[in-house]
Amino acid sequence: MFGDGIGSAAIISVFVFLLTYVLIVDERVHRAVAAMFGAAIVVLLHIVPWDKLLEYLDFGTIFLLMGMMIIVNTARNSGLFEFIAIKTAKAARGSPILVMILFCLVTAVTSAFLDNVTTVLLLTPMLLTITRLM
Secondary structure (H helix, E strand, C coil): CCCCCCCHHHHHHHHHHHHHHHHHHHCCCCHHHHHHHHHHHHHHCCCCCHHHHHHHCCHHHHHHHHHHHHHHHHHHHHCHHHHHHHHHHHHCCCCHHHHHHHHHHHHHHHHHHCCHHHHHHHHHHHHHHHHHHC
8 A cells, every 4th residue: 555665663653753743843742742752652662672772862962962952041041142132233233134144154153163053053042032132
């Protein structure tokens, strides 16, 4: 019915992925809870064996993201993003085009020194704050 090579495990995996994605987008459940739910279902249904689960995890990436999220949360709570947003809006004299150009320059310089994930984690809250202020 589904063609050669596609088994029930693949179909269930796609279903669990889509269900998890819907839960994340819907935002009724915290995205971490939704992701853990999806992972637990795949493991409980033996689609991914428990002993192989740890092989699929890249702890370096997980700890990098966790550390960056802590830094971003601390910066947000300290008001750093609001400060930068106000300075950027003043430098751009309220012009959305100038804000975009300045933000592109900041993004280019930041991504030259940091990897892309870190750059996105640092600059997205700033951009959201700038757009709220304008």
